Amino acid sequence: MRRRLAELALPSSVPARGRLRRRLATFTTALLMVGVVGTGCAGPDSEWVAPRAAATPGTGSAAPNGGAPTWTDCSDVARNLLNGVPRGITYQCATIKVPQDWTADNGETFDIALLRARSSRQTDRIGSLLINPGGPGGSGVDYAVYLSQLPQLNSRFDVVGFDPRGVGRSTQVKCMTDAQLDTLFGYDPDPVAKADFDTFVAVNREVSDACSAKYGESLRLFSTVQTARDMDAVRKAVGDEKTTYLGYSYGTLLGAVYAHLFPTNIRALVLDGAIDPTEQAESRSEGQARGFERAFNNFAEWCGQTPVSCPVAPDPRAVVQEQLAAARTAPKAGAGGRQATPGWIFTAVVASLYVKDDWEKLARALDDLRDGDTTGIFTLADGYAERDQNGHYTNLFDANTAVNCTDYETYPTLERIRALQSDWRKKYPLFGAGLAMGMVNCAVWPTKHDPYPVGAAKGSPPIVVVGTKGDPATPYEQAPKLADVLGTGVVLTWNGEGHTAYPQTICITQAVNNYLINLRVPAKGTVCPA
Template identity: 35%
Template sequence: MARFVRWTALTAAAALLVTGCSGGSSGGEGSGQGSETGSASAGSTTPLPASLTSQRLDWGDCKATADSPEPGGAWQCATLEAPLDWAKPDGETIDLALIRAKADGGDRIGSLLFNFGGPGSSGVSTLPWYASSVAELGKRYDLVSWDPRGVGASKGLRCRSDKEIEASESVDITPDTSAEETAYFRDAAAFGKGCQKSAGTLMAHVSTTDTARDMDLMRQVLGDTKTHYFGISYGTELGGVYAHLFPEKVGRLVLDAVSDPSADAVGHAENQTRGFQRALDNYLKSTGQSAEGGTRKIVDLLRRIDANPLPTSSDRKLTEALALIGLLYPLYSEASWPRLTSAVKAAEQGDGTELLALADDYNDRDASGHYMTGTHSQRAISCLDDKQRPTVEETKKLLPRFEKISPVFGPMLGWDTAGWCHDWPVAGQYDTPEVSAPGAAPILLVGNTGDPATPYEGTRRMADELGKGVGVMITWKGEGHAAYGKGSDCVDSAVNAYLLKGAVPEDGKVCS
């Protein structure tokens, strides 16, 4: 199961997230002649070898993969060589898969890097799909993304086979008995062992900090003096960590659907429990129900499904775990609320087909039963990041608090605080990410008041932690996950003016 405490990969919600869709030059076109060859890279204490900083990217046609079709058109792909262990830059290296479309207009600014969240989202497969939403930006920027280490074509992890993933769907993620509890934690430990077998030495080198350092190497090899970046969801944490490590290299950074850097693992779980219940309340009110009454009906439905999984049009049953994912997934976009209404109505009548289809969409399961592996990478990255590992006893004490916040999603997210990284093979690195970036150029933060996955309150906390004069905040009074490209001319024009002209909006700007 995907962990909802982290920020869902954009690729998992691709059809839901986009429903409609003055600065000087930052350097040359990407000659690969890094200006910092042989010197210590900013934010690092160890000099980088010239073999890395001066490498030339061999851009060519993109190849199709098992999980990503060939994009064709103007898209080009290349491979960047980066240190496996950033403490040993002269040691073993890892290949990172990159994709780009060169600026198609005049007055080129430089490269604009994209991270679409997760952690675990493939930038190589997502950027071509997302490019129509940023066509205006593509006139003056090379649009660039990559598969972070441990993701997709960058030595992506596969911790379980398709058959094992499907079998795990029968595990109760809100255990009610000691037997269910034992099965839940046995399954969690088995997942970690599978990741360790797949990743090997990479398991300890897929952190957000590792990827932020990869970004700065990417900047040098692309030939940019500053990093211009668009981070969505988890990509906002990555952007904040980058700004902390390399404040003097910050160019124009946009962070949309901002995560709360002040929250630890339990805090993130509470934030998302609150965010998804808020979105559910708004959905229920839109259908003419009261939030309280509608929530009670859904809780009753889930209890019935827990006791007796629902039949579907296939030979698979809709379990409570799959039903919860099916309920949660459409809350990422207001445009999908009618689909949620239809699925709940069918489930109440004893047919789990539509909720199962929603869960499969979220879990990246295709009609043949093949699962993509974004959630495998997500778990490995987040468990390497998170030092906090609540015990079973500590989690049980938290459950009443979670259930009070959301009777629907609270039990799942509460248990997840202990289950996600249970018996994980490597230790976590920090309780909360360090994002303070004194001296950095202004960074634009975009918060959506109805965002379920990265609740709005985190935007202000990110602004506060970046530091005075660095975080500049825009508020959109909307629904769904993220704000840019979601139909607000106010948001889109402010982001475009910032990225294309360097025009920093007034801090606190509100778009309704």
């Protein structure tokens, strides 16, 4: 995640900051799924195969590991992510066990991987700062490594990340092949012909059938409400009386559910890149379509103002539309014979709108594409898609789909999606059809749902909800809605671009740090400049 940290800047040598930033979104689509997944923490990378026996209803009150976890050195995680271990910070990992189903504890458990970063310069320790980077499917273990370098945080907190159930180093859900993901990402985001629409549906059915065959009804166990209960198990495991939490994007939804379930267990919550938990799948997808159109318009305005940095000025929208149209009949070839199909171009455009610093990369990638060079397009798209140079994917998309398709009680039908595709194509010319098509995967998802509870955090302290005016993935309008739902929410606004705000700007950084450390809530109506 690329964050300009002002006086709290991360070392310039930190790799993949832009890549991390692009992963912090919440999409309910097979085309637009974002997260962070990594490898190499203490504890097994366990891929779970579901038991076929039905669980017996119960209370689900089992304690993780029966007590405190065993922490072991895992400096290799930081070394792999940062090309070295920051001086004065120790990294330890542990695995705790949680019930597979907190409402029907039959003794079956999942492994939850934790990482704890602790600075040797820590004084007046407050406790742990728990991290979730979003997704769903993002690795809190990885993200904690990055945030552990912020001195105003690590001087007062242990920075603790966890991989949610289904994700990364925790018990994984994995049922999509690399070939299937290549097809989904590369597919035309707006298949106009009925036969092309039906083919896309068939690929998604193939995925859902494979997941159903492997996991059956137990896929519902990867829901947000189950993970929110895992969070309280993590709180107990690290020995905190109250939870201090920083959640991004999907992590704001997770935090909101936690706050509703465990309001009196909260010390401080920051929810950055807010999601309105009352929205249903259709309205959320339309909100993203609107948000990406707005973000692209902001990119186009920048393009016109800085033509030296934007070789596709004065009309980048026309260039994108021209290249999508050309790719539908004659996609340009890249390294290894890969073809820059409309889906990959679309993914590259989406990826670049998460971080304003990537706007110039998008402009140059589109200009190069006009000349037949696909390198820039694939660099943006592959970083977003978590696809390595050998064509392998993480399990991000498996987890993302399992969570999203489980969280809603109902989903639009294929007929409704087909109608929305046509309608949104007119209302949101670049992104509407693609966001409508992104709902196909959950429309054909095979298992029961486990919707999260929505409601006030009665008895909780004030919760800071951060919204960014130019956020494409979690549009700003959701921030005040989330604050209202919580009842104790206080909105902190950034007049900036891109997805999420902390710690990119001095104003936001100071306000959030003052709240996390000193419990001083930002004044009502606080707006930070771009």
